[in-house]
Amino acid sequence: MANKKNAFYAQSGGVTAVINASACGLIETARANKDKIGKVYAGRNGIIGALTEDLIDTSKESKKDIAALRHTPSGAFGSCRYKLKSVEENRREYERLIEVFEAHNIGYFFYNGGGDSADTCLKVSQLSKKMGYPIQAIHVPKTVDNDLPITDNCPGFGSVAKYIATSVREASFDVRSMAKTSTKVFVVEVMGRHAGWIAAAGGLATTEDTDLPIVILFPEVIFDRAKFMAKVKEKVDQYGYVSVVVSEGVKDPEGKFLADQGLMDAFGHAQLGGVAPVVANMIREDLGLKYHWAVADYLQRAARHIASKNDVEQAYAMGKAAVELALKGKNSVMPTVVRKKDSPYRWSVGEAPLSRVANKEKMMPKSFISRDGFDITPKCRKYLEPLIKGEDYPPYKNGLPQYVMLKNVAVEKKLDTEFEVK
Template sequence: MPMNALYAQSGGVTPVINASAAGVIAAARMHPNHIGRVYVAKNGILGVLHEELIDTSVLTNTDLAQLKATPGGAFGSCRHKIKTEAELARILAVFKAWDIGYFFYNGGGDSADTCLKVSELAEAAGYPLLAIHVPKTIDNDLPHTDNSPGFGSVAKYVATSVREAGLDVRSMAASSTKVFILEVMGRHTGWIAAASGLAARSEGEPPHLILLPEVAVDEGRLLAAVENTVMRYGYCVIVAAEGVKDTHGTFLSEAGGKDAFGHVQLGGLAPYLAGLIKTHCGFKCHWSVADYLQRAARHTASATDLAQAIAVGEAAVKLAVAGQGGMMVTIERLGEVPYTWDIGAVPLGVVANCEKPLPAEFIAADGFGITAAARRYFAPLIAGEAPPPYIDGLPDYGTWVWSIEAPCLPIFKP
């Protein structure tokens, strides 16, 4: 009898993470001789610990199509770091109880670490489990892959927003706001902020200044750049990654506290910069934080991103059926013009807890912009439109109420 499969979503969601889920589920159904039932853990690895499993056999082809067109995590996600032997033992007990032989974990770097731990646990216990990491992260910081599903759509949303907001600020700059600051996600890497540079088609178009975690901010130099930009163009649009640091290595937006993985909580960069500029330059400033809007904007999804999100889900199943566990699916860039790509895979050990910084050759000499090489890299990732269906003028996103399977084991008490 074929063993069952378990899929779960982890970490911050993306506009296309559900497309990867649909890819996994649809591909698994094509291999009934290898894979039995496909379950999903509600709220990521927490659903495994609490034995809250969903049987995906209830999903129709229409449901799968709607998953591909819906943002957020349809099955629930989580931020939870496996820390104890008791948790690892519980995960293995649940897998045994449900005859799980395939584990597909859809997430970023921290999720890759969880997937690796589960894979190593099963191997040490002699349990037949193939664990595959399905990549996704809007931060685009997973190593050994050309890009990460979710990033292309967020990059498209941010570049679009900068172009639109720039037109607004320009039209009012003579008598009102002269500086607009958009804060985007990016704790340690500036991929999202850098991609906003695609909004500028010619000299003088926004974003005029891009602040990256890879480049320390000297406040005096920043203020001089803002003044010079306003003098030349009449206004200044700034895109800043949340993880920007000063010359002493301190986050400008450090808010105090840490998350489940020990990461410092960030917040408030945009208002901080607005206050700094207003105080020292006297310009009226306006700021905005893209926050969850950027990672939920399915209406501006990139067609390239959607196709790759589906493909990594399908490829994860192919790896599993081929007996290749302990791996992460990767995207390989084959050509620039036209942009061509293929699917590959790397061992989880080279991915877990690793980050891919923005390359130095993508950063302009003054540290406030991007190079032609960066534009060549980013451009195909935001290419093409893949809008969701609309009803009454609004996206027709799916909402599901899942039925949880009756548990086999006692309630978990960590």
């Protein structure tokens, strides 16, 4: 095809253990359709790469290295937290995108991210109508928070859930062994600003054949200090110890984040972090129990060594489906995971309009949280368990996982003007 268009792909927001698997699926599928799609240019550091004309030529990467993205964590092309304003608020940003797209013959826009990224993708998809430039924009779902609507789950979440469930189980065994004379309480902080999906995964640590005392603090449940202390004491009295899983987004009765640092991130969200020591100190003050605390932080979302096989396969499938949707002429849509069956787990690929995805959050249903607010229900367990199943280990060398570091060769700039990202 003489007039075939090139594609732009970028990663946005907090990265995951499997976002590169989506990149792998997308690039490999585009290469398999080279008669319809030209080169795939990646944005260095997300949408910022498009605005600054800082593009990466993925055609310079070998077939082997692109394949290795499937088992490599984090964002191979760099990510960012940058949200486009509306055309009315900042028309110059959109004019700049068009300049870059035209200069590099880009007709396909693939944005791999969460809710804010879906909003950016939706705005780009409207370029052809508002500014007369033909562009097909497809959002590739990704978020460890699992809070995108419509899709059954979000690539990236299953692996985080597996890491947290495993870590809470292992830490509980540790505390159990020392509880007689030492630590009685272990507090672990997990990600989750408004939705408690990751915290819920901590509940998977305890099963019928491995009975462990777990208390969960969800952002969907207002923190009640007295009730929480009563639950902690109950578990310690019964088991001799307890593990507490606390979401970073837990709020007090006044609606303030327990972990609010008074700072804002690039998306305008409160900068969170540090709720584990806050809760641990409360336990010391109220119950006088010896404790340890930890913050999973980047460890939970970078843990490719313990990724869920189902998560890896779904992440790859979303990247592949994004290209297939574009080739069908679709615009302003997102491929989704459609659950067909719980046991044995079966799923397929669907699609959703971005107008129903952007700026919307999927919270934990009430039916997934126990009546006392400190545990998951059997219904929640039924939903979560398939998502952490299966092992997909990366290759190892000398005891360490082997991950690929791409060359990320820059595309030659064609525009004379520079663009400053503020």
